[in-house]
Amino acid sequence: MPRKSNTDTRIYVLDTNILLHEPLAFLSFKENDVVVPMTVLEELDYIKDSKKDVARDARVCIRAMEDLLSEATPEEMIAGVPLEGLGAGENRPTGTLSIFADLNMVEAQQIFTSDENDNRIINVALHLQKTFAPNQVVLVTKDLNMRLKAKGAGLAHVEDYRTDQLITDIKYLTKGYHQFEGDFWTQVKSVDSRTEGRDTIHTVPRSLLPEAYVNEFLLDDTNHFAGLVESMTSDHLDILDLGYERLMSRHAWGINPKNIGQAMALHSLLDPHIDLVILTGPAGSGKTLLALAAALEMVVERNMYDKIIVTRNTPEIAESIGFLPGTEEEKMAPWLAAITDSLEVLHKHDENTKGSMNYIMEKANIQFKSINFMRGRSIQNAIVILDESQNLTASQLKTIITRCGEGTKLICSGNLAQIDSNYLSPVTSGLTYLVEKFKDFSGSSTINLDGVVRSRLADFAENHL
Secondary structure (H helix, E strand, O other): OOOOOOOOOOEEEEOHHHHHHOOOHHHOOOOOEEEEEHHHHHHHHHHHOOOOOHHHHHHHHHHHHHHHHOOOOHHHHHHOEEOOOOOOOOOOOOOEEEEEOHHHOOHHHOOOOOOOHHHHHHHHHHHHHHHOOOOOEEEEOOOHHHHHHHHHOOOOEEEOOOOOOOOOOHHHOOOOEEEEOOOOHHHOOOOEEEEEOOEEEEEEEHHHOOOOOOOOEEEEOOOOOEEEEEEEOOOEEEEEEOOHHHHHOOOEOOEOOOOHHHHHHHHHHHOOOOOEEEEEOOOOOOHHHHHHHHHHHHHHHOOOOOEEEEEEOOHHHHOOOOOOOOOHHHHHOOOOHHHHHHHHHHOOOOOOHHHHHHHHHHHOOEEEEEHHHOOOOOEOOEEEEEEOHHHOOHHHHHHHHOOEOOOOEEEEEEOOOOOOOOOOOOOOOHHHHHHHHOOOOOOEEEEEOOOOOOOHHHHHHHHHO
């Protein structure tokens, strides 16, 4: 049982999926008390020995709690062990962590009598709400149905885990560009232009766009100006003049942009100074095709990289790739059909499309890899294309990004409207977290592709279904 404390202290009851989503989540509740029901420990114990990717997260969580509770007596574990001094950053926790033995709850204390794990965890929250009133008891879970059941059973406060949620609504997600109304130059009061080689750089007051960030594209409604924020100080912005027509004339592997969004994406993809390119947008906006075309251009034509590694999460939150026959690459082929489809589009006019595809896959050293086998690797001088990344959590994306060694470029693409994970939403997706966290990193670029170019059928479906 948590400590009796002042009424301002909240008591948070954590569901298992919170600790799998963020293994150290119990350190994120500042001065409040955290309760982990015994049922949650049982679920973590079952998952830690499974072959699922989340087994690692379960083990990390169990080890972290064991480090904290190893010296505590059974009475102290029930009463609450102080979290002081743990965690990182300014908001270190000052509350307690306690284990609630819900398996011993008498039937009179239970609202739900059926022996299901979710019901037992809700029973704990309801019992604590009754025992510790007027302290606020909050059940934290990513399971939407469990939140509804808990509220229906009389629990006053139920929340999703929002510590890693950087925006409140997907409409606030960084797009990677800013569009000025009217003509750009009519809004510039003073400018200092200089030439560096073939590039023209304009220095303008920071007040023109106070919230600008490095590698943000700047456009206007007249389709005459296109620029890129190269650097900034507290008073000024340095803007690289890209030229609208020059930007639209970029091409890679025979592919030309169909709209300004694709042109900006192609510019970032082909820029050797950008280590991470994040492409978001609806289905059919050209994310995968552009990524593959740029990768082939840089590997085969320009010899800038040695190989292309293509990966994506397999269904059910990066589970095993299963019993499909063949090698790892053959097993991954069905999940990466989008890549082979794009490769076919790039070579559809060749005399022998199949032969061209096989030749290019060998020439560019294209490798299909499972996320499960990425951990522990150090990938050097390669282009890594991570497709369908909207279904990954922030910790899974961190696993992949930290594999990228010297000279490696990572391309993450995803459609936040097509999330298959049970516990992720557009605002809690790892892709959203990545966009917002890397916004101010000078080695990354984000582009939101707007507009479906796949076909008029796909465009109509995206807008009307």
